[in-house]
Amino acid sequence: MSSQLISLVNTDRIIGKHVFGNLYDIDPKILNDKDFLHNLVLEAVKIANMKLVEIKSWNFGGKKGGVSVIALVEESHIALHTWTEYNYATLDVYTCGENSNPQAAFEYIVSQLKPKRYQMFYADRSSE
Amino acid sequence: MSSQLISLVNTDRIIGKHVFGNLYDIDPKILNDKDFLHNLVLEAVKIANMKLVEIKSWNFGGKKGGVSVIALVEESHIALHTWTEYNYATLDVYTCGENSNPQAAFEYIVSQLKPKRYQMFYADRSSE
Structure with a gap:
């Protein structure tokens, strides 16, 4: 009976897991430190058990400025956006594959x- | 009374809108056409009323291969991932600002x- 049940599950499919959230009241010094944030995402790629394809980070000036870091992993992404003056950041960790662990990276x-x-x-x- | 109510709303904040979804049963020829998908995201940036910072696209081979297109917009992103053999794609349109329209782009x-x-x-x- 159990083998019949297992046979009904489609294992030949894309497993995509997306953990995301909003992070409030962060030390603004951290939120403007592009190198620190870049390395943070790089480490998170390893922790999520993902294969890095490319990572890039940008600094934005002005009142609503901050840093963006985007990593393309096979075949999904991690995106961190920060707003220094608002002590605010958003984080998306989207990974593919049974063995990926986006929550650990988040x-x-x-x-x-x-x-x-x-x-x-x-x-x-x-x-599906 | 209504002016008192309005004064309680914090208008000095980051407005972030994220529309995302999973797209099933797409013509696989389209899903492997990197140039087509790249231009699609480029057009979507305009439709969302966002300012493009950088856009890049990648081709992946193999059974679980396809195309990824990621656009960094100020200060958020659009990400399209496709899997040709699974006729499958996922789409994230994350925009910032009152005047952005991620749903139209989606x-x-x-x-x-x-x-x-x-x-x-x-x-x-x-x-907040």
């Missing part, structure tokens, strides 16, 4: 940014 | 990819 970045409050959500990005 | 890309079925979700990425 929690690692949170542990380093130390927001006073944050929200975390999950979206299933798998094919 | 619907534009859907209208061009013509999935037989799709899901669309919304997440608020605004600061």
Whole structure:
């Protein structure tokens, strides 16, 4: 009986896991440190058990300025955006494959940014 | 009374709007056409009323291969990932600012990819 049940599950599909959230009340010095944030995402790629394709980071000036770091991993992404004057950041860790662990990567970045409050959500990005 | 109510709303904050979804049963020829998908995202940036910072696209081979296109816009992103053999794509349109329109961009890309079925979700990425 159990083998019949297992045979009904489609294992030949794309497994996509997307953990994302909003991080409030972060030390603004951290949020403007492009190198620190770049390396944070790089480390998170390893923790999520993903293969890095390319990573890039940008600095934005002005009142609503901050840093963006985007990593393309096979075949999904990690995106961190920060707004220094608002002590605010958003984080998306979207990974593919059974063995990927986006939540561990999300929690690692949170542990380093130390927001006073944050929200975390999950979206299933798998094919049928 | 109404002016008192309005004064309680914090207008000095980051407005973040994130529309995302999974697109099923797409013509695989389209899903492997990197130039077509690149231009699709480029057009979507305009439709969302966003300012493009950088756009890049990649081809992946193999059974789980396809195309990824990521556009960094000020200060958020559009990410399209496709899997040719699974007729599958995922789309994230994350924009900032009162005047941005991520849903119009999402619907534009859907209208061009013509999935037989799709899901669309919304997440608020605004600061407090």
